[in-house]
Structure formats: structure tokens, C-alpha cells
Amino acid sequence: MLRRLRRGSAANHNCPKRCPVCVSELRHRPPPTSIIITFHNEARSTLLRTIKSVLIRSPPSLIQEIVLIDDFSSDPEDCQLLSEIPKVRCLRNGRREGLIRSRVRGANTASAAILTFLDSHCEVNTDWLQPMIQRVKEDHTRVVSPIIDVISLDNFAYLAASADLRGGFDWSLHFKWEQIPIEQKMARSDPTQPIRTPVIAGGIFVMDKSWFNHLGQYDTHMDIWGGENFELSFRVWMCGGSLEILPCSRVGHVFRKRHPYDFPEGNALTYIKNTRRAAEVWMDEYKQYYYSARPSAQGKAFGSIADRLTLRRKLNCKPFRWFMENVYPELRVPEQEAVSSVLKKAVCVWRPVGPTPSAWQSAGASAPTGRSRRDGNS
Numbered sequence: 207m208l209r210r211l212r213r214g215s216a217a218n219h220n221c222p223k224r225c226p227v228c229v230s231e232l233r234h235r236p237p238p239t240s241i242i243i244t245f246h247n248e249a250r251s252t253l254l255r256t257i258k259s260v261l262i263r264s265p266p267s268l269i270q271e272i273v274l275i276d277d278f279s280s281d282p283e284d285c286q287l288l289s290e291i292p293k294v295r296c297l298r299n300g301r302r303e304g305l306i307r308s309r310v311r312g313a314n315t316a317s318a319a320i321l322t323f324l325d326s327h328c329e330v331n332t333d334w335l336q337p338m339i340q341r342v343k344e345d346h347t348r349v350v351s352p353i354i355d356v357i358s359l360d361n362f363a364y365l366a367a368s369a370d371l372r373g374g375f376d377w378s379l380h381f382k383w384e385q386i387p388i389e390q391k392m393a394r395s396d397p398t399q400p401i402r403t404p405v406i407a408g409g410i411f412v413m414d415k416s417w418f419n420h421l422g423q424y425d426t427h428m429d430i431w432g433g434e435n436f437e438l439s440f441r442v443w444m445c446g447g448s449l450e451i452l453p454c455s456r457v458g459h460v461f462r463k464r465h466p467y468d469f470p471e472g473n474a475l476t477y478i479k480n481t482r483r484a485a486e487v488w489m490d491e492y493k494q495y496y497y498s499a500r501p502s503a504q505g506k507a508f509g510s511i512a513d514r515l516t517l518r519r520k521l522n523c524k525p526f527r528w529f530m531e532n533v534y535p536e537l538r539v540p541e542q543e544a545v546s547s548v549l550k551k552a553v554c555v556w557r558p559v560g561p562t563p564s565a566w567q568s569a570g571a572s573a574p575t576g577r578s579r580r581d582g583n584s
């Protein structure tokens with residue numbers, strides 16, 4: 207395994223180089239962070255690659271600890287063995303909780319004031335951490351992500367992703383990478399400038415812990431994986447924060463074709479439950495376009511959202527219309543007429559309502575290469 211890791215490290219010499227201007231951002235001494243990584247039956251080599259890269263590519267003073275949450279993997283030994291690595295603590299769930307509740311458990315136990323969430327199948331690049339911590343230190347309401355490079359699914363090589371992408375979505379709440387709007391691109395005189403992004407992919411981001419707690423952490427009634435990135439992104443923007451991608455920070459991530467683990471309630475139903483909760487709590491009247499784009503979501507159970515609605519009122523968050531007008535004006539609202547025709551057609555084609563292959567296939571994020579790939583975040 208070690209030899210494989212070394213080979214993996216050797217491949218890093220081909221990592222995309224950071225822009226030289228980035229170096230100037232490292233003058234100030236940023237505060238340390240707790241790295242939170244949740245996993246469920248992750249391959250040992252991939253998990254170790256993630257942890258090792260964090261330890262060798264981060265200034266030691268910035269890593270307060272690495273908190274691993276083993277979400278009830280089949281082999282409890284992984285957690286014990288990983289705990290022997292310096293700075294690593296591993297907590298094991300007594301039952302399967304999913305990515306969302308596992309991350310909240312990790313955040314609650316974290317001792318640093320800044321949280322760094324990382325997927326379990328990553329390789330962080332040189333100087334990945336300082337720019338993100340710096341941005342959050344300057345303004346604690348910023349939630350920042352790196353450019354997410356691609357670790358090849360076929361040979362685990364590290365491949366550069368485009369530096370001109372941001373996170374977007376369609377009305378079915380399907381995440382997609384998209385080009386920065388042309389006006390914004392033209393206005394960028396400095397390639398290291400942060401990129402405002404309507405949503406984050408969700409696997410990798412840095413956030414102030416007290417801001418994370420103030421904003422209500424995550425919706426812990428969401429299960430396993432999926433949709434939590436929309437809920438968090440809408441909440442951050444609408445409740446007074448911002449989301450950005452930092453070109454000076456790069457992290458490689460394995461974009462997987464399918465989830466390498468099972469969903470107790472089924473993949474499609476889980477994604478629908480989670481995105482439906484996000485739509486019901488945050489999208490106001492715009493949720494009709496979600497239901498039009500994803501007719502199979504209608505009538506599916508999604509649990510009580512009373513607590514999240516209370517949270518939204520308490521935080522005095524802006525309406526979704528504000529998000530549409532100020533954060534994501536590029537997302538076009540379907541014509542009313544077109545919506546009703548789609549709905550009619552959908553009812554025809556999709557009956558009987560239930561989990562369908564197309565709903566299943568559209569339930570994930572794709573790699574920033576443009577190739578269609580699903581993303582398992584945990």
C-alpha cells in the first residue's frame with residue numbers, strides 16, 4: 207500500500223501548478239483548522255491517500271487535528287488502525303447515519319474554530335489550505351471551496367480541472383459545473399480572484415465553526431448522501447453569507463460513476479427526500495419548477511421540516527427570489543406554459559410514480575471535465 211501511495215505522490219509532480227501570484231496570499235499566519243472526513247466502506251488506499259496528502263501538504267501548524275467519522279463501515283478495524291496516525295482521531299458510528307449526520311458529529315467534536323470538510327477520496331494539492339483559511343479569517347461569513355481537480359477513476363492519476371468553472375444546477379436540483387458568466391469572466395483581471403459560486407459541489411469546503419453552528423449546521427433529517435449541498439448553499443447565501451471557489455487552492459477528487467456503497471432506502475428515494483426537503487424549506491414559490499422537473503418527487507415522504515422553517519424565520523433569511531435575482535440570475539425560470547405541458551407529459555410518461563432509472567441517473571454531480579460522472583461524497 208505504501209508503494210502505491212508513493213507512486214500516487216510521484217504523480218503529483220504533474221499536479222497543476224498554482225499561479226505564482228498566489229504566494230503573496232500566504233504572508234499572514236492563519237489559525238488552525240479541524241479537518242473532518244467521513245467515510246463508509248471507503249477503499250483503504252484512497253482513504254490513506256487523502257489523509258497522507260493532508261499531512262504532507264499542509265503547514266503542520268494549520269492542522270489542529272483530523273477527525274474521521276467511520277459511518278459504520280463493515281470493518282471496524284479501519285477506524286482503529288487510522289487512529290494510530292499522528293493528529294488523527296477516529297469516531298465510529300454505532301449505526302449507519304449517512305454523510306450529513308456524520309459530518310455534524312465531526313463538527314460537534316472538532317476543537318478548532320475553523321472547519322474543513324473533505325471527502326474521503328481526495329488528494330490535496332500543494333498549499334491548498336492557506337488561501338481558504340485566509341479568506342474565512344478575513345470574513346467569517348464566507349464559505350470557501352478549492353478548485354476541484356479530477357483523480358482519474360481508471361488509473362488514479364491527478365488531472366487538472368478548468369479554473370473557470372463554478373457550481374450551478376438545474377430545476378431538478380442536479381448539480382453541474384458551468385462556465386463563469388462571460389461578463390464576470392471579462393471583469394476578472396486577476397486569475398487568482400475568488401469566483402462567486404451559486405452552489406458548491408459539497409464535498410470539500412472550509413467554514414467558520416461558529417458560523418456553521420449559527421446557520422444551523424446541516425439538515426440532519428437528510429439521509430446518506432445528496433441534496434445537502436443545495437440546502438447548505440441556499441442557506442448560506444440567503445442568510446447573510448457567501449460562497450466562493452478559490453483558484454489558489456486545488457484539491458483532487460475521485461469523481462465516481464456510482465456510489466460504491468448501498469443506500470438503505472434506495473438511491474433515488476433518498477435523493478428525492480433530501481432535495482425535496484431543500485426545496486420545501488428554501489425555494490418558496492420556485493419549488494414548483496423543482497416538482498415540474500422532477501415529477502416523481504411529488505407525494506414522496508420527506509419528514510417534518512418544521513424545525514428548519516423555524517430556523518429560517520429565526521435567521522431572518524432572504525426569500526429565494528432574492529437568490530434568483532442576485533446570486534443566480536442565469537438560472538432561467540421556465541415559461542409557465544412550458545411547465546404545464548411538461549407536467550402533463552411527465553404524468554403520462556412517468557406513471558406509475560416511483561423510483562425510475564432516469565431519476566436515479568440524474569441524482570448526482572458530474573466531474574468538472576464535462577464528462578458525465580456521478581459523485582459519491584461519503
Ligand SMILES: [Mn+2]
Pocket residue numbers: 325326327409459460581582583584
Ligand atoms: Mn466525493
